[in-house]
Amino acid sequence: MKYQIIVSSIGMDVKRQFEEISAFIKASSLEVEKENTIIISDGKQDGDDISRLTDMAPTASVIFVLVKQYNPESVLNVLETILKKDNIFLFGSSYLSRELAPRIAYRMQGASLIECSRLISESGSLYGEKLVYSNHMQGRFEILKKPAAIVLAKGIGQEKVMSGKEHEAMVIAADEADPSIFLDIAVQEEEKENGFEHADFVLVIGKGAKNQDTVNQLTKTGEMLGAAVGGSRPVVMNAWMPMNKLIGASGSFASARVCIVAGASGAPALYGGIKKSELIIGINTDEKAPLTGKADVTVIGDALQVMKAIEEKILYEERRDG
């Protein structure tokens, strides 16, 4: 049994995916050889970039699947020809991976596990761990079939990649999407919100803000203090903040020095996105909110009033210190 690594360079940071896969392999108690790396690319790289990506790969053999315009149907057709029945396929964490992995596993009569945080080999069986029940519980799943298509969970740590020696790259062009089904495809590229991951100070606004006006005021207060400001799922689903400001399982992850959560109950989906923060401060009117036990400290009170008071205090201390 060998690993085949599948990452995407379409809107994704390839180096980051390699580092996460390295961390995943390190965390998994498996001694399996790496076979090759497959990079799904939209052909926007020039020759130098292909060579750079190849050198970055953790395996000597690298296969590029080039698509003019990404379409899962045509990529699946290529993957079927280059993935091997007995292997473990490690997909980097991306929308593309979550879309492709279950389908390629089904076609190859294998198994898939999405959002897997660790693989374990015990008594000849392969197990994968993932969060279930809205991230309240961790499940261990026995993987009953080969090949095993595993999509990494978001927010897995990073580990330096030991890149393969004497790289050898091969390029396979995928067919274009079937024009009788996909009549027209256009992509509106969006600027990704990468600020949260590297921010020292993050403010997360929850549904306790109750309305657009309060969200705006909290945002202004947070920005005044130099925080990267994001929102919980209910906040973006109510369109009080744009989708790229979503913090949590479906959005961005923060690992800040200080993370203030204002008016959010602390549902696991949100908590998953902030748990790597050094200091978590909750602001909530309900002392019994789940976040209280998961935060380092909680101030009981109205989100806006407390944030305004924090702003005043910090600005006062700054003025005093000159």
Add this chain to the structure above:
Amino acid sequence: MRRILGCFKVIPDLELLSEEDWIADDNNLVDTSFVKSTWNVFDESALELMLRLSEQSESLNEPFSMDAVTIGDKISEKYLKTLHALGIDQAVRIECRESIQFSPEIVSGLLTEYIRQKGKQDIIVMGTKTADGSSGKVPQLTAEKLGYPCVTQVIAIEPMEQNNIKITNITDTGLCIQTICPPCVLAVGEAPGTCLSVPTLKARMNTKAKPVEVYTAGQLLKGNLSDIQKETVLTELTAVDEKRCGKVICDGSLEEQIEILYQSYLKGKV
């Protein structure tokens, strides 16, 4: 007339469970029987997008007939009745007595058999995943079993002329807007502003007598659930412990509370 099928799941409202409730039983399940049920949020968005698509398609004189299907117990019928009142033509419940929340192969197998046996659908919509099982693969497996293309992370669906549809979905690059000729499976993701419409009391009264069709899993599969080969099986379930020290500042005036917060936690950090 074109047909669209909305697949949904009624789940326990997991946010109502308290910390001590998160215990796995001998069958690797958590007892959620005492909390109220709710729509799975992604399925709710899928159903709302289906209703909007149907409404918009009427202006093109190419209307959709809408059906809804769920796999679940009798409680699900209350939800199907709501969908009747919102204009669904056919409401179907698949009765399955076994616990299948961690068996996406069985869920997709039952949906596929229902679609194959009870009539071809042009569009099948459902949520990307459910809150409890969280497999994230039922739409993809259903598409594979039916041999249909599948688009995931869908946030909008619009009718187009000549029976085509325009789909907007989130990708790693940004938004992808594509015109597709059905049949297809659409997996709805985080779609802002898609809470399910609320039917009027009049609509509820008018559709009260409309029956819910019920099939058993055995009827659809013509065999046992165990005949469907599983890809994975849940062998262990443990509660996630994410406790921190959880200090609460609640005494004194707001100014006094912020003074404590600043001096003990924030000073030198922001």
